[in-house]
Amino acid sequence: MMTQKLKYKIKNIFIHQLKDLGTFLGAVYALVIGSALMILEYNIDFGVLFKINIFDTYSRLIAVSNVLISILIGISLTTFSVIFVVMQLASHNFHPEFYGIF
Amino acid sequence: MQKFIGLFVGTISLCVLPQLASVFFYQRPFLLTLFVGSLFAFYGLAWSYPKMITYLSVNMNVSSITNRIKIDMMEEITNLYPENWIVGKNLLYKRAVINPDTFKILILSPFETGYLYSVNYKKLEKLSEFILNSDVGSLFENAYQKPVVGEFIMKDTTTLLALVFSEEIKPSQINILKQEMSILVKDTFKVAQFRSHTQDINFGVRKLVDIAIKAISPAVNDPTTCLNCIDQIGEIAKELAIKEFPSADSRTLGSKKIQINEFNFEEFIDFCYDQIFQWGKEDPTVVKRIIRSIRIILPLVNNPFNLKILIQQVEEMDLLEIYNLSNYKNGNLKISKEKLTTIELELANFRQKAKLQIKVLEQKGVLEHYEMHHYSDNLAITNAEIEAIKYLKVYKIFDESICVNGNELIS
Structure with a gap:
């Protein structure tokens, strides 16, 4: 009973306090993980540590990552716009969140 | 997502x-x-x-959507109504009514227009403590929460709280109290653009009913979705039928001079089925499913008042006025004779189950108990309890000669 109540309370916090869990998680990935890694890299020279030509690898990886994020942005935008149009038509008077999809 | x-x-x-x-x-x-x-x-x-x-x-998929709505509602019901009804408790709940002769102060909504999202009952309790400790505390009788959670709230128009006092208090005291209350009310009530599941079971029911009636509208014509919604509503109704009303918070706050406004079982059942029946009464499949969804709950209902409400819900549909042989012969019913028979059979089954459950309650001594004992000081509740017992007793001996309306098909 206690665990159920606690679970219910946590769920309510997520619904009512952290309305945009996506934004929250996005910020965690970008700010927390991103900053931690960048600070680490700024202080430690991985080129010396792993004996690789770090500049060369980095410039080649930039191209790959740019392609990957372009595809990711493309498919996300297409999918989300379709979902929003469908949801808008299907549930004009309710928030999509209430149908449990978002 | x-x-x-x-x-x-x-x-x-x-x-x-x-x-x-x-x-x-x-x-x-x-x-x-x-x-x-x-x-x-x-x-x-x-x-x-x-x-x-x-x-x-x-x-x-609509099944996932309706199932999720139901799961959320069930969680909310368990949270709001943690105790099941047992013999020795009130059969029903009715809203506390304010005596019109008493002196009252109305606290209007300071929020931007929207829906009542939730009420923080702990803060509401503090609000009552604050009045009791103030210089008008000795005259304070009760605080009544006026809107139900999920209700539309208009700025400076909707009354959120009515504070009732045994005597008229001075205008200066009223002004101070109103100022203090408007600050406390902002913390206690939450008004938002959308309704939420929290404390608002009717919202889930509303969504299921909306999906159901949209599905059976001639433009969509998707009866399976409607049947799915009726099934899920049936489960919500089952859960509500076995619970004790009013909610646990309402009972706790009632003893602390705060009267919460919430729906009772009768209103919930009306919300669940009335509108679907209104739009689907000419579809025998929908009607049959409504009867079935109520019929399967009956054996679980030990509260005579709730049993009466469920029986009444079906009986007041006046199905035999719509589905009878004379209407069929006149061409008013656009269904086959076979469908007409199945409706009658479903209704007969329902009545049989209902009578059986009344018999079970009689054997357990529940009906007799509530004929002799009443646990509420509220006369309206006592009268409703007496009426419910009387209804069930009459229903039990009600002759099942359903040929009266020309339905000689299964007689």
């Missing part, structure tokens, strides 16, 4: 950030960050995106 959005946004940021940082710190390549970002992007494309599409296709 939000997790997928988070992953996508985070991944894009992780890929862009090191490239942006390299502009300013060109001697420092952020290889590890970019590598992690690229890994996330690859993971997102190869694993999360297909998973998200599968998730969407499953969750956009």
Whole structure:
């Protein structure tokens, strides 16, 4: 009973306090993980540590990552716009969140 | 879904950030960050995106939507009404009525127009304590929460609280109290653009009813969705039928001079079935499913008042006025004779089950108990209890000669 109540309370916090869990998680990935890694890299020279030509690898990886994020942005935008149009038509008077999809 | 959005946004940021940082710190390549970002992007494309599409296709299915609404409602019901009804408790709940002769102060909504999202009962309790400790505390009788959670609230128009006093208090005291209350009320009530599931069971029912009646509208014509909604509503009704009314919070606060406004079982059952029946009464499949969804609850209902409400819900549909042989012969019913028979059979089954349950309650001594004992000081509740017992006793001996309305098909 206690665990159920606690679970219910946590769920309510997520619904009512952290309305945009996506934004929250996005910020965690970008700010927390991103900053931690960048600070680490700024202080430690991985080129010396792993004996690789770090500049060369980095410039080649930039191209790959740019392609990957372009595809990711493309498919996300297409999918989300379709979902929003469908949801808008299907549930004009309710928030999509209430149908449990978002 | 939000997790997928988070992953996508985070991944894009992780890929862009090191490239942006390299502009300013060109001697420092952020290889590890970019590598992690690229890994996330690859993971997102190869694993999360297909998973998200599968998730969407499953969750956009109406069965998933209605099931999720029901699960949320069941959680909320368990939270609001933690105790099941047992013999020795009040059979029903009726709203506390304010005596018109008493002196009252109305606290109007200071919020922007919207729906009552939730009420913080702990803060509401403090609000009552505050009045009791003030200089008008000795005259304070009760605080009545006026709107039900989910109700539409208009700024400076809707009354949120009515504070009742045994005597008229001075205008200066009224002004001070109103000022203090408007601050406390802002913390206690939450008004938002959308309704929420929290404390608002009717919202879930409303959504299911909306989906059901949209599905059977001639423009859509999707009876399966409607039947699915009726099934889920039936489960919500079952859960409500076995619970003790009013809610646990309402009972606790009632003893602390705060009267919460909430729906009773009768109102909930009306919300569940009335509108679907209104729009689906000419579809025998919908009607049959409504009767069936109520019929399967009956053996679980030990509260005579709730049993009466469920029986009444079906009986007041006046099905035999619509589905009878004379209407069929006149061509007013656009259904086959076979369908007409099945409706009558379903109704006969329902009546049989209802009578059986009344008999069970009689054997348990529940009906007799509530003929002799009443646990409420409220006369309206006592009268409703007496009426419910009387109704069930009459219903039990009600002759099942349903040929009266010309329905000689199954007689």
